[in-house]
């Protein structure tokens with residue numbers, strides 16, 4: 359039996375352990391917001407890594423607004439040195455999950471197994487992926503193969519809210535850096551036969567329209583900030599959306615409709631509080647938050663200027679209305695280099711384990727890839743992990759046991775190959 363067959367066999371032998379470890383992670387309710395049980399989850403993961411002969415460190419990201427004594431931002435990083443000194447492979451998963459929301463028919467934090475699937479909030483996004491990473495590394499050890507480069511596994515916080523106290527923090531303090539890490543795999547749930555090579559850009563902005571208050575029985579004496587905002591929203595629908603819809607990226611973003619540029623209105627708030635006491639007043643203030651997703655082929659400066667021009671045109675001639683546009687978040691698109699050895703190694707492993715070659719995709723949303731590439735300076739990063747992306751954040755979130763096992767095999771085989779290429 360060759361080394362690769364031995365690795366696959368060790369994953370099969372560990373199947374029950376992998377499932378139990380996934381379930382145990384689900385039972386720690388790391389809900390974000392507010393960032394519940396991060397420390398318990400980081401310690402649980404760290405203890406397992408220690409049992410697997412990793413040197414483990416806990417990195418607390420204090421100094422971020424969401425960090426507090428009650429909700430500490432605790433990241434865990436384990437390192438296992440290879441047979442040669444030098445940079446290696448890093449498997450990174452976020453430990454936070456979104457709130458369960460309504461509509462569950464099972465307990466979201468019990469990790470029950472039924473019909474070959476594990477159920478629970480965050481099982482797919484992405485605790486099954488973390489379990490796959492942990493046991494991919496362990497299968498290499500149990501198979502007795504020499505792993506040339508260092509192997510790192512991290513569990514990081516706050517990905518669902520931007521990842522600033524998580525991967526971005528590790529990158530900022532130099533704990534995730536090109537000098538020690540050559541390849542990064544993030545086991546987000548992009549399906550077991552697909553490799554995710556990046557994501558679109560994000561531009562969040564807040565528009566405030568300012569009018570003039572007057573008695574609501576004589577609205578003509580005031581200037582309604584809500585009417586001003588309505589003009590902007592109409593212009594977005596009528597003038598901007600059709601233009602965005604004609605822009606299509608060459609990146610293989612899934613689903614297909616997300617290959618186009620888009621804009622969503624995240625929220626709107628204007629005039630007096632609807633559930634408060636009502637008085638007859640013209641709204642003198644209205645705010646809205648826009649979520650513009652832009653393509654690799656678009657320039658951010660032009661994305662921003664295009665929106666500013668549209669707002670200016672929509673409000674031009676609306677007497678008494680002033681406005682202010684403020685940037686909230688800007689994320690540049692990222693793209694794995696097409697010749698990255700990561701793609702070849704994962705594709706080869708997927709062929710071996712699943713019998714068919716991988717499909718390359720890009721994510722409609724953003725994930726920690728951006729921090730790995732932009733802050734840590736590691737271009738060779740992809741997302742690959744078990745679970746179907748459509749399941750993420752849904753009620754009755756679940757992940758097929760077979761997917762977790764197969765992804766563990768793929769990650770083990772790919773990690774071994776990449777480790778030999780690192781340097």
Ligand SMILES: [Zn+2]
Pocket residue numbers: 452483484517546547725
């Ligand atoms: Zn995720």
